[in-house]
Amino acid sequence: xxxxYTILIFILxxxxxxxxxxxGPRIQAMGNAGVAIQDIWTLKNNAAGITSLENITxxxxxxxxxxxxxxxxxxxxxxxPLKKYTLGASFQSYGSPVYQELKSGLSFAKSFGENxxxxxxxxxxxxxxxxxxxxxxxxxxxxxxxxxxxxxxIAAHAANPNKSQYTETESNTLPALxxxxxxxxxxxxLLLTSEVEQVLNGKLDFKTGLEYKIAPFLALRGGxxxxxxxxxxxxxxxxxxxxxxxxxxxxxxxxxxxQIAVGYAF
Amino acid sequence: MGVKAQQSNDPIIExxxxxxxxxxxxxxxxxxxxERLNFYRRNPLNLxxxxxxxxxxxxxLNPLQISNLLDHIAVNGKxxxxxxxxxxxGFDLQTIRTLLNFSNINSPTGFENFSWANLRKEGRSxxxxxxxxxxxxxxxxxxxxxxxxxxxxxxxxxxxxRYRFNYLNNLQFSLNMDKDAGEQFWxxxxxxxxxxxxxxxxxxxxxxxxxxxxxxxxxxxxxxxxTLWSGLSFGKGADLFSIAKQDLGLRPYTSxxxxxxxxxxxxxxxxxxxxxxxxxxxxxxDAGSSLNAAxxxxxxxxxxxxxxxxxxxxxxxxxxxxxxxxxGNLQYNHRKLSVGLTAYQSNYSENFAPGNAVYxxxxxxxxxxxxxxxxxSYTVNNIYLFGELAHSVNSGIAFINGAIASLTPQIxxxxxxxxxxxxxxxxxxxxxxxxxxxFNERGFFGGLQFKSGKKYEFNVYTDLFKFPWLRFxxxxxxxxxxxxxxxxxxxKRTTKFILRYRxxxxxxxxxxxxxxxxxxxxxxxxxxxxxxxxxxNKSFSLRNRAEVxxxxxxxxxxxxxxxxxxxxxxNPLSSKLSGNARIAYFNTEGFxxxxxxxxxxxxxxxxxxxxxxxxxxxxxxxxxxxxxxxDFWLKYSFTHYTDLETIGSGLxxxxxxxxxxxxxxxxxxx
Numbered sequence: 001x002x003x004x005y006t007i008l009i010f011i012l013x014x015x016x017x018x019x020x021x022x023x024g025p026r027i028q029a030m031g032n033a034g035v036a037i038q039d040i041w042t043l044k045n046n047a048a049g050i051t052s053l054e055n056i057t058x059x060x061x062x063x064x065x066x067x068x069x070x071x072x073x074x075x076x077x078x079x080x081p082l083k084k085y086t087l088g089a090s091f092q093s094y095g096s097p098v099y100q101e102l103k104s105g106l107s108f109a110k111s112f113g114e115n116x117x118x119x120x121x122x123x124x125x126x127x128x129x130x131x132x133x134x135x136x137x138x139x140x141x142x143x144x145x146x147x148x149x150x151x152x153x154i155a156a157h158a159a160n161p162n163k164s165q166y167t168e169t170e171s172n173t174l175p176a177l178x179x180x181x182x183x184x185x186x187x188x189x190l191l192l193t194s195e196v197e198q199v200l201n202g203k204l205d206f207k208t209g210l211e212y213k214i215a216p217f218l219a220l221r222g223g224x225x226x227x228x229x230x231x232x233x234x235x236x237x238x239x240x241x242x243x244x245x246x247x248x249x250x251x252x253x254x255x256x257x258x259q260i261a262v263g264y265a266f
Numbered sequence: 267m268g269v270k271a272q273q274s275n276d277p278i279i280e281x282x283x284x285x286x287x288x289x290x291x292x293x294x295x296x297x298x299x300x301e302r303l304n305f306y307r308r309n310p311l312n313l314x315x316x317x318x319x320x321x322x323x324x325x326x327l328n329p330l331q332i333s334n335l336l337d338h339i340a341v342n343g344k345x346x347x348x349x350x351x352x353x354x355x356g357f358d359l360q361t362i363r364t365l366l367n368f369s370n371i372n373s374p375t376g377f378e379n380f381s382w383a384n385l386r387k388e389g390r391s392x393x394x395x396x397x398x399x400x401x402x403x404x405x406x407x408x409x410x411x412x413x414x415x416x417x418x419x420x421x422x423x424x425x426x427x428r429y430r431f432n433y434l435n436n437l438q439f440s441l442n443m444d445k446d447a448g449e450q451f452w453x454x455x456x457x458x459x460x461x462x463x464x465x466x467x468x469x470x471x472x473x474x475x476x477x478x479x480x481x482x483x484x485x486x487x488x489x490x491x492x493t494l495w496s497g498l499s500f501g502k503g504a505d506l507f508s509i510a511k512q513d514l515g516l517r518p519y520t521s522x523x524x525x526x527x528x529x530x531x532x533x534x535x536x537x538x539x540x541x542x543x544x545x546x547x548x549x550x551x552d553a554g555s556s557l558n559a560a561x562x563x564x565x566x567x568x569x570x571x572x573x574x575x576x577x578x579x580x581x582x583x584x585x586x587x588x589x590x591x592x593x594g595n596l597q598y599n600h601r602k603l604s605v606g607l608t609a610y611q612s613n614y615s616e617n618f619a620p621g622n623a624v625y626x627x628x629x630x631x632x633x634x635x636x637x638x639x640x641x642x643s644y645t646v647n648n649i650y651l652f653g654e655l656a657h658s659v660n661s662g663i664a665f666i667n668g669a670i671a672s673l674t675p676q677i678x679x680x681x682x683x684x685x686x687x688x689x690x691x692x693x694x695x696x697x698x699x700x701x702x703x704x705f706n707e708r709g710f711f712g713g714l715q716f717k718s719g720k721k722y723e724f725n726v727y728t729d730l731f732k733f734p735w736l737r738f739x740x741x742x743x744x745x746x747x748x749x750x751x752x753x754x755x756x757x758k759r760t761t762k763f764i765l766r767y768r769x770x771x772x773x774x775x776x777x778x779x780x781x782x783x784x785x786x787x788x789x790x791x792x793x794x795x796x797x798x799x800x801x802x803n804k805s806f807s808l809r810n811r812a813e814v815x816x817x818x819x820x821x822x823x824x825x826x827x828x829x830x831x832x833x834x835x836x837n838p839l840s841s842k843l844s845g846n847a848r849i850a851y852f853n854t855e856g857f858x859x860x861x862x863x864x865x866x867x868x869x870x871x872x873x874x875x876x877x878x879x880x881x882x883x884x885x886x887x888x889x890x891x892x893x894x895x896x897d898f899w900l901k902y903s904f905t906h907y908t909d910l911e912t913i914g915s916g917l918x919x920x921x922x923x924x925x926x927x928x929x930x931x932x933x934x935x936x
Contacts, residue, residue: 229771
């Protein structure tokens with residue numbers, strides 16, 4: 001029965017499955033509106049956000065999409081700040097041995113002064129389907145963040161603008177995504193973020209979220225996306241150099257997707 | 267100031283009311299609220315002695331502000347100067363200004379100076395008589411008795427009489443008498459004499475341990491309204507803070523809604539940190555009933571809440587069943603914590619018949635229902651937590667938990683989660699819900715309010731809801747969501763711009779499908795509103811609105827509705843005459859795209875008409891003070907439809923395309 005549902009869900013959302021990247025629970029809890037955020041997990045969607053990291057940082061995340069084991073994603077990310085730029089690497093595995101997608105990325109991010117940073121990411125994608133075969137391809141991402149005035153950032157990001165694809169059949173095209181967004185930090189406690197995302201030849205989405213530091217070590221988060229309508233929530237705990245983040249998203253039809261991550265900053 | 271305030275439709279109260287009423291799409295009766303605010307306008311509340319529920323009666327204060335004020339007084343002692351209010355978290359200048367219209371820090375409370383001589387000297391009487399009538403003849407008034415068809419037995423006149431006696435803050439006698447259009451005034455049928463609806467109450471406050479005593483008609487509001495809430499309550503709307511309910515406990519019932527109240531005796535007794543409110547009520551309700559073939563007993567098929575008794579059929583259902591309610595509430599208040607327990611039983615003189623459709627098969631049957639509930643609120647730093655758990659004995663539960671947080675001085679948030687089971691019943695249930703009652707629903711609500719100084723305000727919320735069981739015209743479990751946003755820009759005190767957008771998607775049976783089994787489709791409704799208010803000079807101000815609705819089923823094209831109006835308001839500072847007028851144009855493609863708009867009315871009169879079809883509406887509403895203590899109101903309105911030859915249907919039908927109405931009201935204060 002579980003298999004049947006797995007396949008059903010897989011068919012239902014195969015379109016969206018392709019567009020899923022695991023953004024890390026902090027960004028996911030804020031409605032996935034992460035384009036103008038500074039965080040290790042921006043490696044996935046606008047790596048310009050890693051230039052604010054001062055120390056080597058790594059993180060591991062796990063997501064169970066719609067609470068179905070076969071639709072889980074595992075991911076690892078590391079950012080290494082060097083003198084003039086920041087290097088990042090990420091790895092992501094989605095699916096089960098029956099159907100598996102792997103994505104490995106290398107990012108190069110550089111800031112120009114305090115207010116402007118930009119990044120380029122190169123990804124290697126692998127797809128394997130049991131009894132069917134393997135295929136692979138490359139894609140790239142590019143983005144920037146700009147601080148217009150204190151604590152107010154705007155950002156833009158493009159993923160796979162050259163529309164690379166696994167094979168020549170159209171249905172295997174990797175999505176081309178464009179995002180623009182902004183974030184603002186009110187006092188030390190409250191962060192608000194929003195973004196508009198357009199999938200090329202696909203849907204337009206508006207996402208927004210907030211993070212509220214209820215105590216120096218505890219942050220609460222919430223967010224919404226409009227198309228499709230989803231609500232997000234989560235929290236983060238900072239203990240010395242260790243970050244523990246949890247997020248859950250609620251899809252009106254498909255249900256809940258929990259996500260957890262642990263991070264360490266040296 | 268006191269005299270001045272008595273004479274007019276107080277602009278401050280009108281403003282508060284408009285903000286609230288604008289967000290409700292149904293025709294609520296706000297009499298009780300206006301009366302309450304008018305009362306405090308004349309008899310200011312003493313902030314140093316006010317309790318939480320008294321402060322909650324001032325609807326414009328949010329729970330965090332109330333909590334902070336009470337805490338400030340508990341920690342620092344009595345307020346010595348009103349300027350102190352500025353030092354309390356969450357009190358901006360605008361709130362303080364509004365608050366000081368209804369309160370101060372040293373007005374007398376309690377029967378401190380009571381004597382019978384004072385009662386006569388200080389007591390104030392207030393008598394209002396209102397007459398209203400639709401000028402065109404409606405079909406129901408023109409059917410001969412011999413025809414045997416359903417018809418309106420009474421005259422098309424509506425007569426409403428209202429009397430109040432107040433002694434300071436402590437004693438209030440209320441009497442309301444109402445005869446609706448079509449009802450008979452004097453009839454021996456059903457053993458009723460005089461006006462169709464009579465409601466009276468005697469309310470006494472602060473007699474030693476007895477904080478409140480009500481004899482007659484009363485209302486009860488506890489917690490978040492899942493277990494026990496009667497009378498006025500607000501739904502989701504532009505003002506984020508009025509969504510979480512602020513319970514007022516026991517109140518005299520002074521509204522003219524004929525359904526949602528209790529009749530009997532209730533009191534609130536104070537034991538230090540505990541307040542105990544026992545109550546008992548017996549009244550008769552209107553109901554449709556039918557004979558159960560198996561038991562040969564009469565059963566209730568529906569409760570009728572309109573309070574209209576115009577036709578022989580409506581009269582036959584009048585007061586058909588008896589309802590006995592008894593129970594109590596125990597509330598514990600200590601500083602920032604408040605916990606309440608409610609238990610009551612309602613008994614009916616007949617059984618409720620089981621639902622005969624799949625969607626209502628979990629509804630209540632039987633004649634006796636016991637409800638239990640527990641509610642709490644707690645303030646920690648800048649976060650106000652609230653919730654309620656309710657249980658109907660031998661059936662389901664319902665609960666809600668949420669928080670209001672002031673995240674920064676400019677930004678506040680409201681979140682709550684609710685879960686109401688499909689077999690949770692309460693006949694006094696007004697919990698926050700997307701459906702009309704709080705059952706068969708789960709949902710999560712999140713909203714934000716930005717307030718930057720006095721100039722900018724932005725409200726936004728999203729609500730996701732699920733209905734685990736079928737509903738009327740929804741033959742499967744369904745889901746839906748709503749997004750609301752409103753931006754308000756107030757560059758000057760007298761100028762205001764409002765932009766509003768709202769979208770709601772829900773599932774319904776596919777309309778017009780010819781299949782054996784209904785399947786669902788998504789229905790999307792969107793609203794766009796733009797409004798400007800500005801003052802021409804000290805006496806005249808203008809208000810314009812444009813509103814568009816857009817309605818779409820998956821299977822059909824977009825339908826549109828449009829409403830445009832122009833208001834002129836004349837409110838000179840010191841004149842015997844004031845008034846307002848509106849001309850509106852509407853053009854909507856039917857019922858699904860109808861648009862509601864709040865209208866000014868005579869004092870204590872309310873109208874929020876829904877516009878559909880195509881045409882114009884006009885009204886002129888004025889007040890004239892004959893002499894001190896005697897005021898006169900007149901409202902004339904008409905709606906002219908350009909695409910109709912008859913208006914309305916059934917007994918309400920009017921031949922022709924014009925529907926006009928007149929209301930006249932006189933008030934005598936002595």
